[in-house]
Amino acid sequence: MRRELGAAWALLGLVVLLSAATRAFGGGDFLSVGNLTNILAQVCVTAVLAAGASFVIFGGGIDLSIGSLLAVSAALAAGALKADWPVPLACAAGVLTGAAFGAANGVLVAWLGLPPFIATLGMMGIARGCTYVYLGGAPLFSFPASFRLLSEGRLAGIPAPVIVMGAVFGLGSLILARTRFGRAVYALGGNEEAARLSGIPVRRLKASLYVAGGAAAGLAGILLAARLDSAEPQAGDGYELDAIAAVVMGGASLSGGVGTIGGSLVGALIMGVVRNGLNLLNVSSHWQKVAIGGIILAAVLFDVMRRRRQS
Amino acid sequence: MARHAGPLLEMNGITKRFPGVLALDRVDLAVRRGEVHLLLGENGAGKSTLMKILSGACQKDEGDIFLDGRPIEIRSPFHARTLGISMIYQELNLVPNLTVAENIFLGREPSRGGFVLRRRMEGDARRLLRRMQADIAPDALAKDLPVAQQQLVEICRALSLDSKVIVMDEPTSPLTERETTALFRLIRSLKASGVSVIYITHRLEEARLVGDTVTVLRDGRRVGGAPARSLSNERLVRMMVGRTLSQVFPALGRPRPGAVLDVKGLARAGVFGPVSFSLAPGEILGVAGLIGSGRTELARSLIGADPRTAGTIAIGGRAVRIASPRDARRAGLCLLPEDRKAQGLVLGLPVVQNVSLASLERLSRFGFLRLGAERREVQGLVDRLRIRTPSLEQLVRNLSGGNQQKVVLARWLAVEPRILIFDEPTRGIDVGARFEVYKLITALARQGVGIVLVSSDLLEVLGLSHRVAVMRGGRIAAILPRKSANPERVMRLAMGLTREGVRKGHGPSRSAPDGAART
Numbered sequence: 001m002r003r004e005l006g007a008a009w010a011l012l013g014l015v016v017l018l019s020a021a022t023r024a025f026g027g028g029d030f031l032s033v034g035n036l037t038n039i040l041a042q043v044c045v046t047a048v049l050a051a052g053a054s055f056v057i058f059g060g061g062i063d064l065s066i067g068s069l070l071a072v073s074a075a076l077a078a079g080a081l082k083a084d085w086p087v088p089l090a091c092a093a094g095v096l097t098g099a100a101f102g103a104a105n106g107v108l109v110a111w112l113g114l115p116p117f118i119a120t121l122g123m124m125g126i127a128r129g130c131t132y133v134y135l136g137g138a139p140l141f142s143f144p145a146s147f148r149l150l151s152e153g154r155l156a157g158i159p160a161p162v163i164v165m166g167a168v169f170g171l172g173s174l175i176l177a178r179t180r181f182g183r184a185v186y187a188l189g190g191n192e193e194a195a196r197l198s199g200i201p202v203r204r205l206k207a208s209l210y211v212a213g214g215a216a217a218g219l220a221g222i223l224l225a226a227r228l229d230s231a232e233p234q235a236g237d238g239y240e241l242d243a244i245a246a247v248v249m250g251g252a253s254l255s256g257g258v259g260t261i262g263g264s265l266v267g268a269l270i271m272g273v274v275r276n277g278l279n280l281l282n283v284s285s286h287w288q289k290v291a292i293g294g295i296i297l298a299a300v301l302f303d304v305m306r307r308r309r310q311s
Numbered sequence: 312m313a314r315h316a317g318p319l320l321e322m323n324g325i326t327k328r329f330p331g332v333l334a335l336d337r338v339d340l341a342v343r344r345g346e347v348h349l350l351l352g353e354n355g356a357g358k359s360t361l362m363k364i365l366s367g368a369c370q371k372d373e374g375d376i377f378l379d380g381r382p383i384e385i386r387s388p389f390h391a392r393t394l395g396i397s398m399i400y401q402e403l404n405l406v407p408n409l410t411v412a413e414n415i416f417l418g419r420e421p422s423r424g425g426f427v428l429r430r431r432m433e434g435d436a437r438r439l440l441r442r443m444q445a446d447i448a449p450d451a452l453a454k455d456l457p458v459a460q461q462q463l464v465e466i467c468r469a470l471s472l473d474s475k476v477i478v479m480d481e482p483t484s485p486l487t488e489r490e491t492t493a494l495f496r497l498i499r500s501l502k503a504s505g506v507s508v509i510y511i512t513h514r515l516e517e518a519r520l521v522g523d524t525v526t527v528l529r530d531g532r533r534v535g536g537a538p539a540r541s542l543s544n545e546r547l548v549r550m551m552v553g554r555t556l557s558q559v560f561p562a563l564g565r566p567r568p569g570a571v572l573d574v575k576g577l578a579r580a581g582v583f584g585p586v587s588f589s590l591a592p593g594e595i596l597g598v599a600g601l602i603g604s605g606r607t608e609l610a611r612s613l614i615g616a617d618p619r620t621a622g623t624i625a626i627g628g629r630a631v632r633i634a635s636p637r638d639a640r641r642a643g644l645c646l647l648p649e650d651r652k653a654q655g656l657v658l659g660l661p662v663v664q665n666v667s668l669a670s671l672e673r674l675s676r677f678g679f680l681r682l683g684a685e686r687r688e689v690q691g692l693v694d695r696l697r698i699r700t701p702s703l704e705q706l707v708r709n710l711s712g713g714n715q716q717k718v719v720l721a722r723w724l725a726v727e728p729r730i731l732i733f734d735e736p737t738r739g740i741d742v743g744a745r746f747e748v749y750k751l752i753t754a755l756a757r758q759g760v761g762i763v764l765v766s767s768d769l770l771e772v773l774g775l776s777h778r779v780a781v782m783r784g785g786r787i788a789a790i791l792p793r794k795s796a797n798p799e800r801v802m803r804l805a806m807g808l809t810r811e812g813v814r815k816g817h818g819p820s821r822s823a824p825d826g827a828a829r830t
Contacts, residue, residue: 178679178680179675179679179680180671180674180675180678180679180680181678183667183668183671184671186660186664187657187660187664187668190657190658190659190660191654191656191657191658193648193653193654194648194653194654194655194656194657194668195657195668196616196635196636197614197636197648197654197655198636198640198668198669198722199635199636199637199639199640199641200637200671201635201637257657257660258659
């Protein structure tokens with residue numbers, strides 16, 4: 001419980017720090033409602049990816065393919081839109097594409113026994129390649145206005161992607177904390193053999209985690225396509241690492257069994273806040289990469305040291 | 312050099328304090344030249360601490376140590392070795408990717424000008440191995456050797472250091488029956504060459520086979536010592552646990568008529584079987600046998616954790632299909648696995664989640680957990696088993712071994728099994744918790760649960776079982792009724808010795824499989 005609280009304190013500290021810095025160096029008003037909403041909207045894609053990655057990581061796995069699954073899902077949804085499919089159907093096609101690739105990951109890991117790192121590394125290449133093949137190397141763009149509502153629409157002043165993100169995290173949190181499935185996920189991640197001997201169907205469970213991760217990637221792909229009004233073959237390149245970093249900063253253990261999905265959201269927000277703040281401060285994107293990397297290291301190092309002190 | 316007339320090694324008044332614990336309280340130990348000295352005691356009695364002091368891994372607070380009559384201060388494991396004291400730990404310490412010869416001479420390879428004289432090193436290693444009658448190539452990689460041969464290599468390393476005292480910590484626990492007899496033969500030849508062996512164990516029956524003198528520790532104190540042959544099991548147990556056997560093992564109930572479990576021709580090709588037995592409701596069937604005899608493998612195949620290649624299982628008279636632990640649980644057949652931490656518990660989760668893990672289906676509705684019902688039920692089990700935990704939210708990692716074992720037991724009681732298989736239920740837990748586990752096992756049997764008790768603690772098997780099945784080479788060599796089962800008879804059956812001490816031919820003997828080699 002205390003671990004994701006630590007992440008929340010870090011987030012708060014960064015917010016205070018960055019608002020003071022922007023005020024001092026004249027980078028605009030970091031704390032304005034407009035800017036905070038902006039941060040939330042920017043962080044949605046990474047956060048939804050991280051929600052899916054949370055399931056996989058809590059269950060003791062890892063999924064490197066989600067950035068590519070995002071791209072292939074977005075491409076297929078875009079293709080469907082261009083073929084004049086109704087918007088909801090096209091979105092469903094995108095999410096299902098992600099889920100299907102995720103199911104392939106699940107079969108490779110759970111039934112064929114490949115290490116998750118390798119299986120999803122392979123799938124990362126396959127899905128990215130499929131995206132290029134399908135799109136012929138060129139982006140699809142200019143979607144119907146009703147699709148772009150997913151990016152530009154607002155409900156009670158809240159941007160649509162933020163609502164989607166909220167729904168994903170609400171649902172994820174409910175599943176992990178309150179359902180039999182969620183319990184089994186933590187048991188699987190904590191000790192697979194104990195879970196199996198207790199009669200939990202570990203293969204099916206494991207595979208379903210990758211399906212969840214893939215579906216979340218599909219959804220993230222749709223959000224991204226709506227925001228850019230374009231599905232690009234290189235979309236989401238490297239996003240898997242942002243998502244994994246968010247989960248880890250949120251207090252999860254990469255060996256599984258530990259973490260909360262709320263923590264992953266905080267982790268994603270930390271990265272979003274830092275990016276936004278540095279943008280306002282006119283720090284070059286090159287230096288931003290350095291800063292984000294450093295923050296990931298600091299967050300995990302802090303956690304490692306605290307645990308060492310406890311034991 | 313003139314030989315000192317008294318004991319080769321003397322430890323006098325050794326005291327060691329850890330924060331909050333007096334681990335050793337003025338312990339004496341005297342080991343004669345060329346004897347096998349047994350160090351007996353329960354978990355936590357202080358055996359390991361005493362030997363860590365002797366091997367330099369930890370420093371004493373008070374007391375004196377004499378080797379060959381001269382006082383010595385042992386500063387480090389390296390120093391201990393130069394003094395002629397070597398320790399062979401349970402977890403063997405070979406470097407897997409180096410050869411046997413490289414391991415034996417690790418850190419002191421014969422060399423000239425910084426270059427290792429490989430041929431000389433392998434020649435020296437070969438001579439040592441021959442002395443041990445060990446059929447091991449000096450250029451074989453350590454990781455390719457079975458556990459027993461790795462142990463031999465460690466013993467060679469000790470000999471190459473001209474050790475006068477070799478300490479062996481539960482050396483037979485990873486060994487198969489054939490390897491155990493070979494080790495005993497080797498220990499006798501070490502003895503003949505004047506080396507003293509300190510042999511740590513908690514298995515009385517095997518102690519008698521190799522030991523000359525016994526020292527018993529309990530709660531950090533020396534409670535007695537005597538020539539091995541003069542002590543009865545009864546007496547040794549009393550010394551080790553401070554109670555008589557009848558106080559240790561609760562009275563057994565009477566099994567009910569009929570069979571709750573009927574196993575016919577169960578086998579896993581190349582691993583064990585065929586095995587047939589039946590179990591009555593309320594009966595406790597003990598399963599004895601050495602590591603590699605197929606005990607654990609049988610238990611795991613019974614609940615579908617490992618595959619099987621032949622055989623049928625009937626529960627309560629009805630044939631059941633068990634292809635996974637899930638099937639077994641639904642049929643009312645459950646296993647407490649031998650390695651609590653690796654196979655039983657999710658250490659990073661709280662007590663409540665560990666206990667309810669096998670009952671999630673019953674404790675949920677439409678996939679959603681009934682958290683209130685879960686807590687009530689788990690609290691009830693925690694009270695019933697007297698699991699000492701500050702709260703249901705406590706991480707299982709932070710509980711003691713005995714309480715951890717009770718958490719696993721509580722998980723299975725929650726599913727109300729018809730048959731419960733215990734694999735090493737008291738391994739690594741302290742004496743008090745052991746008695747409680749014994750009481751729980753007998754109480755379950757009285758309620759009509761059929762119990763299979765797999766254990767390498769022979770007294771435990773004999774003291775708790777209505778019948779004892781002795782396994783050897785993957786098969787049941789015999790099923791003895793309680794009356795005719797005694798330690799010597801069971802041990803002989805387990806090792807394949809007839810009354811004359813001649814080995815009978817037996818089934819496939821294998822080196823210890825991964826699952827069984829863990830201790």
